Amino acid sequence: MIKIIKLKTIIVMSSIYLIAGIGxxxxxxxxxxxxxxxxxxxxxxxxxxxFFVFLSSFGYYTYTIKNIKDEVRKNNDKLNKxxxxxxxxxxxxxxxxxxxxxxxRNIFDEYIIYSKSDLFGTxxxxxxxxxxxxxxxxxxxxxxPHSIVRHKDTPAYLFxxxxxxxxxxxxxxxxxxxxKKEGDFYWAHTIIAPNYDETxxxxxxxxxxxxxxDKMEEILKNDLKITEVI
Numbered sequence: 001m002i003k004i005i006k007l008k009t010i011i012v013m014s015s016i017y018l019i020a021g022i023g024x025x026x027x028x029x030x031x032x033x034x035x036x037x038x039x040x041x042x043x044x045x046x047x048x049x050x051f052f053v054f055l056s057s058f059g060y061y062t063y064t065i066k067n068i069k070d071e072v073r074k075n076n077d078k079l080n081k082x083x084x085x086x087x088x089x090x091x092x093x094x095x096x097x098x099x100x101x102x103x104x105r106n107i108f109d110e111y112i113i114y115s116k117s118d119l120f121g122t123x124x125x126x127x128x129x130x131x132x133x134x135x136x137x138x139x140x141x142x143x144x145p146h147s148i149v150r151h152k153d154t155p156a157y158l159f160x161x162x163x164x165x166x167x168x169x170x171x172x173x174x175x176x177x178x179x180k181k182e183g184d185f186y187w188a189h190t191i192i193a194p195n196y197d198e199t200x201x202x203x204x205x206x207x208x209x210x211x212x213x214d215k216m217e218e219i220l221k222n223d224l225k226i227t228e229v230i
Contacts, residue, residue: 108127109127109128109129110127110128110129111129112127112129112208113127113129113130113133113188113208113209113210113211114126114127114129114130114206114207114208114209115127115130115141115146115206115207116195116204116205116206116207117146117204117205117207118203118204119202119203119204119205120145121145121146121147121205122143122144122145122146123141123142123143123144123145123146123148124142124204125142126138126141126142130209133180133186133188133209133211134149134178134180134181134186135180135181135182135184136148136149136181140181146207149178149179149180150178150179151177151178151179151185152179153177153185154176154177154178158174158176162174162192166192166194166205169194169202170194171191171192171193171194172190172191172192172193173189173190173191173192174189174190175187175188175189175190175212175216176188176190177216185213186211186213187211187212187213187215187216187217188209188210188211188212189209189210189212190207190208190209191207191208191209192205192206192207193205193206194206
């Protein structure tokens with residue numbers, strides 16, 4: 001036989017003695033009335049207590065996990081919404097940027113006399129301004145050597161010096177007389193620079209030109225007048 005202190009609360013549920021947690025007595029005085037209980041009674045009461053604690057804990061943790069899941073779902077929904085809004089804003093900004101770049105490319109193509117070539121001087125890109133000045137279409141220029149616009153009056157030493165400069169990976173600047181498709185000519189102040197890929201390897205050349213035909217004709221006329229006077 002085992003004697004323990006009286007319990008404040010004893011809950012009977014389906015023949016299992018459930019002892020509700022904080023109801024256990026502590027020893028306060030020897031004068032408290034003691035009640036004898038059997039080993040079986042004690043074991044059932046203890047088992048009931050553990051079962052009650054388990055149910056309480058299980059319910060608590062189930063409730064807590066549900067709250068955590070709800071909170072995570074809410075946070076995910078908020079993050080998805082924020083991401084969606086941010087993506088829309090970025091997408092809008094990217095479209096604006098693309099439109100601006102497109103406008104700039106169109107302006108560049110229309111007004112800048114520009115071309116790109118490979119290492120052997122074969123044209124790989126040509127602006128509309130270059131096509132208009134030379135009289136050739138893009139289809140005619142692309143894949144053709146730059147010599148397609150070479151004028152017979154341009155001395156060979158000029159090109160020799162130009163290629164010598166470019167072979168040293170330097171920028172060449174000079175004035176060149178070129179031939180148009182229909183046989184007429186034009187003068188171009190030309191800047192040619194090496195072109196590199198993302199690895200740093202030289203893949204060709206970029207040329208930008210300015211039409212200086214009127215200026216050169218004026219200079220040549222003045223030179224001719226000076227010669228006649230002399």
